[in-house]
Amino acid sequence: MYKIRRATLEDIEEIAAIIADNFDRAMPEHSLPVREFCKQHSSADRLRQEFSWREMYVAGNIAGHLGSTGSLVDFGRQGHPRICLSNFFVRPELHGKGLGRQLLHFLVDTARQRKLRQLQVPSSRTGLEFYRHFGFTVDAVQPPEDVALEITWMTKVLS
Numbered sequence: 001m002y003k004i005r006r007a008t009l010e011d012i013e014e015i016a017a018i019i020a021d022n023f024d025r026a027m028p029e030h031s032l033p034v035r036e037f038c039k040q041h042s043s044a045d046r047l048r049q050e051f052s053w054r055e056m057y058v059a060g061n062i063a064g065h066l067g068s069t070g071s072l073v074d075f076g077r078q079g080h081p082r083i084c085l086s087n088f089f090v091r092p093e094l095h096g097k098g099l100g101r102q103l104l105h106f107l108v109d110t111a112r113q114r115k116l117r118q119l120q121v122p123s124s125r126t127g128l129e130f131y132r133h134f135g136f137t138v139d140a141v142q143p144p145e146d147v148a149l150e151i152t153w154m155t156k157v158l159s
Helices: 009-025 032-041 044-050 099-113 128-133 144-148
Strands: 003-006 055-060 066-074 083-090 118-123 152-157
Touching: 003 099, 009 032, 009 044, 009 055, 009 066, 009 083, 055 099, 066 099, 083 099, 099 118, 118 128, 128 152
Parallel strands: 083 118
Antiparallel strands: 003 055, 055 066, 066 083, 118 152
16 A cells, blocks of 8 residues: 655655656657656756755655655746646556556645646646546647647646
């Protein structure tokens, strides 16, 4: 059983490793340049720099090993929040075991408790069906810079 908790700075190396491992082993439908860019974008150094404004969560087992990670992030501008699910990854060897579902439900419930009306996610090609299964729909308009990175924005209306 995994327990979800707020990430600490001590978790950053393991979080970055989970993310990199997904791009290396579980995302073959993405081009190598995109995978390498995304790994750099989620490096331990970068995550440390963003720690103060990323609300990072992890799911750890009884031995303290992390199985998944995800963040709630405001990608909006001042006065116009845009709360998004970000850096949502499960260790490749744990895919399909319910850990992603557990963490996603936690993050959606957290957003609902904050009275948010919607939650957005920049999804990889690999994640599209996972997010669709949980009620996210593809946004009608996609930023060209994200299309080039093989990212698809999706939204879930929260009730």
